[in-house]
Amino acid sequence: MTDTAADARTKVTGGPLVPALMFIALVVAVVGSLGAPLITEVADAFDVSLAAAQWTLTAPLLVGAIATPVLGRLGTGPRRRQVILATLATVVVGSFLTVVPPSFGWLLAGRVAQGAGLGLTALMMGVARDHLPERRSASTIALLSVASTIGIGVGYPLAGLLTDVSGLRAAYGLGLLITAIALATAWWAVPQPPPGRSVAVDVPGAALLGAGLLALLLAVSQTTLWSENPVLAGALLAAAAVLLAVWVRRERRCATPLVDLTLLRHPAVAGANVTMLLGGVGMYLLLTLVTRYVQTPEAVGYGFGVNVFVAGLVLVPFSALGFAGGKLVPPVRKRLEAATVLAIGGAVVLAALVVFALARDRLWLAFAVMGLLGLGVGAFSAAMPGAILAATPPEETSSAMSFNQVVRSVGFSTGSALGGLVLSAHTSSGASFPTESGYTVAAWAGAASMAVTVVISLVLRRTAKARLP
Incomplete structure (x- = not known):
């Protein structure tokens, strides 16, 4: 596609395509993260165990991981716009169920429906690559990748604030409002894909x-x-x-x-997915460690005993510097290859893990660590699409990036589980909280994962210019 053709198509769609795509990607990320800070409130409101309430976070993440490759394949075909609208409509219905649940079962069903939206980010990338000039599409795809991560940092404090002020339904009501706006935005701004495509699932x-x-x-x-x-x-x-x-x-x-596995034979694509898997482990492990640490009561001997809202505010630097890191990548990419930027982003995350392992006795250090983590994650996430799409045909954009999103989900889940297992191993029988040394061990485990990620990214530089056979 020529830049002229892409520009013409963008003007037909109404102009502000990039803000619309960014808004939709941010909305589905925020909605997906709404369960995390509300688990305790859900358990109290519906008189269920914390383990049961945890499923309001786990269920949408599982659904998102399963739906992502299917939506990615559908997104390569002629009905991509319809798929986006239908998926967002499903998310809106799910959001409605979370606001007016007569029982915990209905709330969980709503969260399951919301999880389908987590697969939309890859489709937004496909739209950007098809309908924007090459240079602008590259920067937009980079920011879409960042939005799918920093949305976590946006959702946490908003959900915590609304819950403290107006209760649980107000927090989920935010999800209903923004998903309805996202659906209207997609109806107005998302164009039909280029003609001549077909897809079979x-x-x-x-x-x-x-x-x-x-x-x-x-x-x-x-x-x-x-x-x-x-x-x-x-x-x-x-x-x-x-x-x-x-x-x-x-x-x-x-x-x-469903996924063109021949693309994974390309060293650049395979290497990028491996770094995403290992990098996801370290990134999400630190995210969960910090949010759990700051909420630990001071009487335990460490921690700061902050409430849900303040714990959410700790993630604000993560989102702000994550966005800044993503914005820095496009100009840097003019001088450096994507694999090099991946290594730099991974090194920043590694530094954040080391800082947390060595110094965490002041609350401001938690804010600083989260800012450093956000900067690294933003750069890493923004560079990832470039490493993959350099060896991917335009029509396979949604499918290739959806597979990478699944790999990221597995990495995030593994990081969360690893942190939980390490802390559990450092919790004495009958105790409610782990010893502080558990956080140190978990942080060094994450640092090891990120160190391997950086090494693989540096090795990946040698194959970045390879071409598909």
Whole structure:
């Protein structure tokens, strides 16, 4: 597509395509994160256990991971606009169910429906690549990747504030309001894809991948499973390995695969996904460690005993500097390859983990660590699409990036689980809180993951200019 054609198509859609895409990506990220700061309030409001309330966060993340590759494949076809609108409509319905739930079951059903929206970011990237000039599409895709992460830092403090001021329904009401606006925005601004495309969804392949991801994410996200029923946890991992192996075998033989695995043979694409997996572990591990640490009562001997709202404010530097890091990447990319920027972003996250491991006795240090983490995550996330799309045909943008989003979800879930397991191992029998040394061990574990990520990114520089066979 020429820049002229892209410009013409953008003018037909009404002009402000980039703000619309950014808003939609930010909305689905914010809605996906609404469950985290509200778990305790949900347990109290519906008289359920904390473990049950935790599913208001886990369920949408699982649904998002399963829906992402399917939506990514649908997004390569001629009905991408319809898929985006239908998915957002599903999210709006889910948001309505969270606001007026007669029971915990209806609330959970609403959160499940909201989870479908987490697969939309890759489709927004496909729209940007199809309908914007090459230079502008690259910077927009980079910021879309960042928005899907920094939305977490936006959702936490807003949900905490609304819950403190007006109660649980006000927090979920925010989700209903912004998703309805996102649906209207998509209806107005998202154009039809270029003509001449066709798509066939491999339904059996989607079922295999969905089942495999469900088993894998359940095994890595349910930390108590490993201590209470290790046999079941091991069985889930084994089932995930078998299902995903069968899926790979099918995809390699399928005429219309759900994910074009031939792209993964390219060293740049494969390396980028590996760095996303390992980087996701370190990034999300630190995010969960800091938010849990600052809420620990001071009587335990560490922590600051802050409420949900203040804990959410700790994430504001994460979002602000994450956005700044993402904005810095496009001009830097004129001088450096994407793999080099990935290494730089990973090194900044590594520095944040080291700082937290060594110094965390002041509340301002938590803000500083989260700002440093946001800067690294922003740069890392913004550079990731460039590393993948350099070796990806334009029509496969949504599919390739949806696979990367799934890899990121697995990395995030693994990081969260790793942090939980380490802290659990440092919690004495009968105690409610781990010893402070648990946070140190967990932080160094995350640092090790990020160190490997940086090394792989540096090695990846040598293959960044390779071409598909």
